[in-house]
Amino acid sequence: MTVRLDQVPALAPRPVRPRAWLWLGVFPLLLLLLGVGGMFLFGTQALREQPVSFWGLAFGVPLLGWCLLSFGRVLLYLGQQQVADGWDQAREEDLIQKLRRGRRVQQVLAVSLHTALREPEASSATQLKALLDGVKALKAQPSRQDQSVLRHSRIAGDTAEVPELALHRVLTQMLADLAPSLTQVPDATPLALLLEVGSTLPENVWQRVWRQAWSESGIRQSTVLVEEDGLEALDQWLDHRIGDQALLLVVAVQFAPQQPEGTAEAAVGLLFGNRLTQTVLPSMAYLHRPEQEREPTTDALLYAASQALDWVPLDAQSIEQTWRVGVDTQRDAALTTVLADVSIPVKHNQGFYDLDAQLGHPGKASPWLAIAAATQTIQSGAGPQFIFSGGGCVDAGLWSTVLTPVPSLSK
Template sequence: MPVTLDKIPPLAPRPARPRIWLWLGLLLSGLLLGVGGTLLFGDETLPQKPDEFWRLALGVPFLSWCALGFGRMLFHIGEHAAADGWDEAREEVLIRKIRQGRRSQQVLGVSWYTALRAPGEPPASQLEALLSATKALKAQPSRLDLTTSGHSRLSGGTDADLKRTLQRILASVLADLAPTLARLPDGAPLALLLELDSGLSEDQWRQVWQKAWRGSGIRQATSPVEGSGLAALDQWLDQRIDDQALLMVVAVRFAPEQPEGTAEVAVGLLFGNRLTQTTLAPIAYLHRPEEKRKSTSDDLLYATRQALDWVPLDAQSIKQVWRVGIDVQREAAIATVLTEMPVAVTHKQGICNLDALLGQPGKASPWLAIAAATQMIESGAGAQFIFSGGGAGTDSLWGTVLTPVPTLSK
């Protein structure tokens, strides 16, 4: 569930102070009424008894005024106490919400493959290709029916047996993460978020996954994670921040049924909770993602600012912006946000549009950008910002920040 600070009630209204002239006028009016009332309705002998006359004419109104003023003062103090209590409770809720919103995950392991990474090449090669705007999106036969369409395909996957090709891809991802997991005990809990978008049926690709997992040599048993995309990560930060388990994400887009404008990618990520994970050194910190709630530029601007505030981070600290899984219709909204935010990037430098270079990665969109941004941080770069959607036909759009690990904590 998103952490929403704008839904917190405002500060309590402060009670107005008693108006001194009103109370002085009330005192004078009471005294005049007391004298007049005593003269009109008092005993005929009262004028011959001045002490008793003035006690009755002035004393009673004055004492009544004092009692009324004391009651008004108590009421005013009570209103202040109630307002203070409201504000203190609101402050506690606000602090709790901010602490909850500023939770983050350690990025412990990364594996990512795109069409720009040839077999045997290190991941840095595809990062350099992306940063130099090398385009892999081109017209080529699809895997399923060999019709020509504009898309990008993972390198080294020309085998006609799609299941065997997918198994090789999954095996490569798991092989990259296995050395990190090998440093943990066999019984270490491991949660798995598996997102696979493929032209293969679910039964087929799950069989392939099981075979790749058995051959990976990873000793830890996994438990499934409900949800998908960054919403699942957001839910993890809310509900499982004290969990001992690591979170493994494996996201693959392979042989889509409609390949036009798509990208084949394979991503593996390993996350750890900062409160419980102390064995492995983190590569970067992934902070709470923020989703826009309405289809407006203002709401996207709010989500972007909130994502930065969760760090907290000055927009000038952002050294690279990544865009992925975003429809053309949202180009203007993102351009507006980048204009409003004083980020140290421009449309010609510091912004990498993965959709334009690779095609849309579908469900793997946010994970691909996180992997690329983590690789960027690992190479020595500063904070990274990600705009990620779910591809064509989806309305979700998230803002996410990754930051380097402070030197003293490494």
């Protein structure tokens, strides 16, 4: 279940301390007056003729009553204090447990990213430089479906290539990027697969292409599909499978989308490991728990962004690059407000990368594309990265995610 610090109960209300002026001044005097007055009104003539007994009762009974009432009041106060202390201690333990769970991280172990900015034979470094330089691949060009000219970006390749063959080529290249890391992992290591594909190709077609590319990759580990989608799958993994020996392989592809206008083709492969159990492969970066806004409002997005930073924990001023992807233009004002309120240092055309403007909307691949680009940026020597990402559904809440470099052993 999602970690919600805003649902942690409040501290227990503290009892009011007994007022000294009331219990040492007013109450004793009032009880004495009642005691003396009662003796004069209800005492017998014989009792009045015995001054010691008369005054003993007149002062003794009120004093005894005051002692009993004071003792009861002190016991009530101490009991309320103990109840409040017990509540606060249980709350503190629950809060610590939630913080520990919320601050779990995933190791990013391998990355493959293919967009329109990466030529078939080009290196990932060339693509990353183009992204960081703000090169735009979003342009008017023929679509794969009917060759109608629409503004979108396509994964580089022969424009006349059969879509099935083009997808097979892209998947083969992506798996070739990931295979060297997986060859270092024992064959028996479980591999959980999150496969997200958005395409006009029928599901049975792209599934067949995927199986063919996988069988040709030489990767020996067997896979089990993950049921959840998007960053929700990662959030659930951090909650329930942080102690697993399994690695999480994410393959996210948008290829020949249904409505190409304003979209981006992208193929992303990411390999994640649990820091507590995975010791074979070196980490490229740490991916911290993503936080999703609960409703499409500025306040909800601000809470999500602040909480994502707190999971690290990290000062917003430490963020070196901020990425935006899969975000509808209607949220521009909200993003601007949130960036200012959390004090993430962002300058125009410097440190802020709008992948939607550069490539187009990548659909289901949106968050993974940004994570891959941010990881490669960290590998090039950059510091912490922040990501605002949407997904395949426009109405879905935006996610805030932080990636940080792996601490150096020399520090």
